[in-house]
Amino acid sequence: MVQPSFSHPRKAKVDSEGTSPTAALDAFLDTQHQSYFEELYRSEAVCLCILRLLPPVCRHIILHILWSHNPLRTIELKAFLQIDQTERNESLNEIVRPMLDRKILGGAHYQKNKTGWPLNDAFKRGLRNALTGLHVQLVRRTVRTHPSDLSPSVDDLIHHGETTWESILKYMVSSGLAGGLAAVRPRQQVLQLLHASGLMADPSDMSGRNPNYDRLTITSKGFQFLLEDRQTQLWQILMFYLNLREANEGRSAEILSLFFSLGCMQLGQGYSASQSFPRTQSTLEDLEQYGFIHRRPRNADGRKSDHFFPTHLATGLCSGDEGGGIGTAGTTGAGGSAGSTVLAKExxxxxxxxxxxxxxxxxxxxxxxxxxxxxxxxxxxxxxxxxxxxxxxxxxxxxxxxxxxxxxxxxxxxxxxxxxxxxxxxxxxxxxxxxxxxxxxxxxxxNRLKAEETVMFEFFSKELFDDTEAEARRYDGVQVALPEQKLLFVTPSIKDGIRDFVVGQQRQLRGA
Amino acid sequence: MLPPDPSAYPSVTPPSLLLIILDLHPLSWSLLATPPAEPPGVPEITPSGQARLIGRALPTALAASEFITMLLVFLNAHLASRWGNRVVVYGATGGRSTGWSVRRMTHRRRRKLLYPPPANEAGPSKPRPNTYLPFQLLDSRLEHSLRQMAAEEEERARETDGNGLNGGLWVGFTHHSLINLRMTAQHGDDRVVDALLISALAKALCYINRQHPESTATHALSSSDAKTSGTGPEQLETRILVINATPGSGASQEAGTGGENGAGAVGAENSDKGADDRTDTGKGKGKGDAGMRGGYVGLMNCVFAAQKAKLPIDVLTLPPPGGGTAPPIFLQQAAHLTEGIYWRWNGRGGLLQYLHAIYLPPPSLRKTPFAVPPQDAVDFRARVSEHLLQASTILLDVQNEIPNQVPTHAQSPRGEHRADSCAEYDPAAAGTAW
Structure with a gap:
């Protein structure tokens, strides 16, 4: 017996590919301009992470030309990819598109009948430095001046990250359920972000401008967010945060590069906030509230400690499509992959x-x-x-x-x-x-009912109705045709064409 | 050629384990570090102008320190290209000048796991490949192990052979700190090195096999998971890269010229041994044949194990052609049988580019879409017939392969069939040639 199956494997695959954990980040980067990337690529960590976000073929193309002085030539690329030299360049464009989008390759230029894409200088320098370990000021580990018993263990960090992050999610869920779950109210900034991102809303405040932060309830977008895997959630929140900050100050490139730097840090190591991120301290403080980093409690003199410890939420950020994030969906390979620690496996x-x-x-x-x-x-x-x-x-x-x-x-x-x-x-x-x-x-x-925009034509003559319907079918724009009532519903896009056709037909009939 | 179909390119590749076997034989490296006195042979005349350009490039010497630096960059690039990528490095160094037999030198470790360090030395935080720190870890750890190995080597040379320190090799290892390191060149044992490479290869296979229980535990899980949720292949893909610095067995002249920088005795003994070698290849009756034979059977065992596990063994041969050096036939066969890449450096620089272009793409990206160099016609004859009686069962397999394999090679991707065609494929030249 053949069953109708909705879970067609191929379809499922397309779905899972469509939602990569960094989809939010990709969408953000796609809208950025050259100058933005120039600023980003100053950091080696960004170059490394951006490289890893590209499709594998692109990664190897970049590594292939990284040490060359010449731009990436089309003939060279064709030979490397075993494409016939007579093939048109359009297909190559398709392959290098991700690199062009990320501004790693500049626009095609022509020189002596040779087409090529130059490699972005900033990116080239950054990646070379990252690989050779020259001039790297990417991540400065703090000198361990404090007694080691004060620094939290890896388990503590994971625990801290988990509880902080889950408490936020719990708060979101509890707002949607009548009673049931006691949750701690997150800090004001967190609530503001949840509200601004549309994950939560105040139902009594229709305008959405003056919400009462005590009465926020979860929205449908929020419910969807809850069901995402951890990695996707983190990147979505970070991108919401980035957009919010960009709207206020417009210095998002530094913040984004901070995210990547955090992703390149080592779990269980202490870092100096003032040295690592001298200009984005406030961001670091904000991230603390989401559990991305952990700082030791205040020092005796009342100031916040300069040392911070990234949690697994932060260090797993750049571990791509698998492995690092604990909540990553459907990746059994995470356990087998090298980098994941025993903890991640557990x-x-x-x-x-x-x-x-x-x-x-x-x-x-x-x-x-x-x-x-x-x-x-x-x-x-x-x-x-x-x-x-x-x-x-x-x-x-x-x-x-x-x-x-x-x-x-x-x-x-x-x-x-x-x-x-x-x-x-x-x-x-x-x-x-x-x-x-x-x-x-x-x-x-x-979903039995579906709303669609339409344009209705009402006819008096059956002849004209039939002609017009045939015409509309040629454009594939008929939504509903009712011959008895002589009503024709077409998509709005072909409205003008149909109207002209009807007018023309009428003129013809009158003339005849 | 097929029209390109970018959508058919894999969007996800499995994490990949790169296992390097590094030939650290002091004598071989001192040969490589010696600038060639005369250009080795006339470059082949080819129609392509670019190839002639490469032919005109000056032959360059290659110091061990330089190569290690390049290797580190290459390994970093491998780690960088995907999360979860791993690197394992084995070193194989020189053996004793007094004995040929592999069995007799088992009391000392000549091949050594250089990276990663054993778990108990790794410290509290295990290295994670998705961070930047692994680069530093890899660099410093590998440097440390190499120094340690060189020190052991030196000590051993003193113990076994009072006047054994005849070939000095100055090595500065990494870009961080240049240090002078004395490696002693032992003489007269390149066949033992062969054996050592093989024992390192066996070790490497064991290492890979040890990774399996881990993955078999999750195997049922991941395989069915890949089917249902379509998250793509997550199984670790493994390959072995053998970096061979020792010239093949026809190396008598080369060894002789290498003797210039050592004591005269080295040269003399080397040529003796070279002669010995020739008899080996010729008749297989030489007195030093025992070690070689054991090595060959051992190698073939490794090769078949790798073949069964679908592990490609890539081979990079550093001693450039010319000067009477033969290609290392065994390794060539190994690469051929396991569908790995065999390639021989032309001795004219550009190694970093070669490493990236030829050996960086993981097996899942090779052939489609990335090009691999056309493989040589592999020479099975000498060794096969020579050892046929000793290892008949294994070797029959090889012979069975020959009729199938050789014709396909005649129609290699470039449609070329040359005795020594690897020199033609030039990705470094590629910068210009493609």
């Missing part, structure tokens, strides 16, 4: 706690309040033990979640990324098609 195991049966029953082996609260969004929780939660996916709860703006895709990706390793023992697919399809069907139920 955290990855911790994250897999869901068992979903074909009868829609869910067993969640977790005692994490946040995870339970998130599950509670779309699962009818029946039983709660200290380390186990049993619930059921049912129509009512899932549809309630969908009313909040959560899509079936998000639920499915959440379920599959948190699936218990036992679930992998059964033959693929991971989630049973019945459940996946049912979720899609529930989603579809909500």
């Amino acid at each position: 955290a990855g195991e911790e994250k897999r706690f869901l068992i979903l049966e074909t009868n829609y029953k869910i067993y969640a082996y977790t005692s994490n309040e946040l995870e339970i609260a998130i599950l509670n969004l779309f699962v009818d929780i029946r039983i709660r033990y200290p380390n186990l939660v049993v619930g059921k996916l049912d129509r009512q709860n899932v549809k309630a979640a969908m009313e909040k703006g959560i899509s079936a895709h998000q639920i499915i990706s959440y379920l599959s990324s948190h699936a218990h390793s036992q679930m992998y023992n059964s033959p693929p697919p991971l989630l049973h098609p019945t459940i996946v399809d049912q979720l899609h069907l529930w989603d579809k139920e909500r």
Whole structure:
């Protein structure tokens, strides 16, 4: 029996590729100009991280020409990529497009019949320095003047980062649930950011300008945010922060380069704030509230300590599509990959706690309040033990979640990324098609009506109606045609053409 | 050639482990560091103007320090190109001048894991490849291990051979601090080096195998995960790069000229040994043959293990052609059988560019889309027939390969079939040639 399947593997793949953890960052960078990148590329850390954000083929092309004095020539690139020399250059443009977008390669220039793209000087210098270790002032580790027992251990840092970040998420969830979860109210700046980014809103304040920060509730955008994996969440928040700061001061390049520098730091090491980031101290303080860094409590003289310790949230920022972030979805390879510490591995195991049966029953082996609260969004929780939660996916709860703006895709990706390793023992697919399809069907139920803009034509003669309908079909613009009522609905884009056609036809008929 | 299809290029590559086996034989390096007295051979006349340009480039000497610096940059580039990329470096150094047999020198370590350091020395924070610090860690750690190895080498030379310090090699290692380091050139044991490379290769395979239990634990998970959520391949892909500094067995003249900077006795002994070598290749009856034979079987075992595990063994041969040096046939075969890249430096600079262009792309990006140099026609004959009786089962495999493999090579990507065609492919030239 052939089942209609919504979980087509190819489609799923496209979906997962479409949402890379750094999508927010990419979207931001795509809109920037040359001068912005020039400023960014002054930092070696940025060059390194930007390189790693490119597709693998582009990375190797850059490393290939990094030590050459010449620009990247098209003939050279064609030979390197085994493309026929007679091939037109347009296809090459497609390949180098990511590098052009990031302004790593300058615009094509022609010299002696040879086309080439020059490598951005700032980028070239930065990357060369990063690789050779020359002139690098990227990250200065502090001299350990303080007794080592005062510096937090790696476990402490991870704990600190987790609790701080989760407390913010918890606050968001608790605002959406009636009671249930006691959450600490985050600091004012955090709330401002959550409000400005649209993740939370004050329902009583329609204009959105004078919110009461005590009465913020989570929006549908906020719910979607909750279901994202950790890495995506972090980058989204950082980009919201960046936009907010840019609107106020307009010095975002330095802040962005700070993010990248944090990403290049070492977990468990202490750094000097005044030396590393002399001009963006305030940003560092803000990031502290999200758990990206940890500072020791105030010194005896009342000033904040200059030393700070990046947490795993910060050091994992640039670890790309897998491995570093603890909450990264669907990356079992994270455990096997070299860089991830044992801790990240354990955290990855911790994250897999869901068992979903074909009868829609869910067993969640977790005692994490946040995870339970998130599950509670779309699962009818029946039983709660200290380390186990049993619930059921049912129509009512899932549809309630969908009313909040959560899509079936998000639920499915959440379920599959948190699936218990036992679930992998059964033959693929991971989630049973019945459940996946049912979720899609529930989603579809909500979307029976679809609103579209349209242009209506009303005709008096059947002849003219038929002609016009044929004409509109040629443009592929017919939405609905009702021959009895002689009504024709077309898309607005072809309105003018159809009107001219009708006028012309009328003139013809009259003339005849 | 196929029309390019950028959408078909992989958007995700698995993390990659690069395992380097570095030939640190002091004598070989002292040969490389000696500027060639005369240009080795007339450059081949080729129609391409660019190739002639390269032919005119002066042959350059290569000091160990220079090469190590370049290697570090290359390794950093490898680490930089993806999160989760890893580097492992093994060093193989010279053996004892007194014995040929591999078995007899087992009481001393001649091949050594240079990087990463053992876990107990790594300190509280384990290095993470996604940070910048790993570059520093790699640089300093590798430098440290190399010095240690050189010191051990020197000490050993004193112990075994009072007058063994005849070839001095001044090495300054990294760009951070230039130090003078004395490595002693032992003479007359390049066959032992071969064996040592092989034992390092075996070690490397063991290292890779040890990575597997880790990945097999998550194997079921990741493979099914890749299917369901489509996160792409996450399995570690591994390759071995053998950097060979020792000329092939026909190295008598080269060794002889190398004797100039050492004591005269070295030259004499080297040519003796060279003669010995020739008899080895000719008849396989020389008295020093035992070590070689053991090495060959060992190498082939490694090669077949690698072949089975689908591990490419890349080979970079540093001694430039000319001056009567033969290519290291064994390693060439190893690269061929494991579908690795064999390439021989032409001795005219540009090594950094060569390293990046030829050896940097991981196996998943080779051939499609990146070009690899056309591989030589591999010479199986001498060794195969010579050792056929001794290792018949293994070697029969090789022979079975020959009819299949050689014709495909005749139609190598460039459609060229040359005895020594590697010199033609020139990515450093590429800057200009392409």
